[in-house]
Amino acid sequence: MPFELGRPLGIPDDPIFQKRVLLAALKLLEAPEGSFIEDFPEDVPESANEVVALACPVHFAQDKDELDEADQLFEAFKREIVTLRPWYDISVERRGRTTVGSSGLGIDAIGDFIYSFLGEDAPRVHGMMRRQLVSLNSLPTI
Template identity: 40%
Template sequence: MKPPRALWVPFILGRPLGQPNDPAFQRRVLRGALDLLECPVSAVPILADHPEEADGGVEMEGLACPVNYAPIEHDGSLANRLADEITSLSVWYDLGFERSGRTVFGGAGMTITEIAGAIVAAIDGDLPGPTTELSVGNTLRLAGEDLKAWVTEAANAQPGEMSAYALKAWFWTQTVAGEALLAAYEASKTSDNKSWRNQAPILIPAELR
């Protein structure tokens, strides 16, 4: 087996074509890769460099933490604060879905409310049962990924542009969802369930474990 021709691109992990919603930019990347097929065999580079940088999104402007200004009528527990956050962000998630016609949410097959409940329950050591296809750990991991997707899609629908780095920092330091996932990860360390102990770290960026 021979290795493929390869184009190196200077874009952040997760964005191999460089810039979302920029067809001209993406086509230049594709052309850079596919044009390697036109190189004479004797002259194919081991690794060609793509010359164009992507901006990765400008720094965040206008993205607001979800703040519920309604009178607090609960005990401030994580479960209630997460429910508040979801309520506050729902209008933005719905708007994003309405505008783009797509969502990547849904891998776990649960509603966002069910997911919030499952994550909070897992923090308290109350784990869901396994399904025929998925272990407990995989079920909760997919639920966690859905929670991340739902919250970041809602944030992306808000006015203002944001960089991927800023959005990641926002999620993990300023949202209740991020707080809940970090708490679930901490709780998993002493869980009796091996699949959950194995899967929980995968929800958390390496630098935050």
């Protein structure tokens, strides 16, 4: 099988190869008759820094808790953060940065912060309420 399961465009960070795959897929739409399978003529290039995942990080089991809809969504959101955490850690290690870090919150706290927008009280960051942060962001920079 030339394409690893879960990687329909080939290896990450190879836009030239990925473009060829997409163009070949779009070319299939020009076929006079449909429903067929066609092999891509090239093998996927080797990756020097390929991370091999031995298991799927996604958990599809459904909980039947007695939670309201918002809490069920929050629990699913927290599970998704946990299951994607290894990929977050790999990205931070490879890139040396994260956009989550610019919030001043850790990855474990960001889910609670986002969820707090559904509550009655405005969430706080570094002891300041949301409206204070917004007003600080609207100040002109010097």
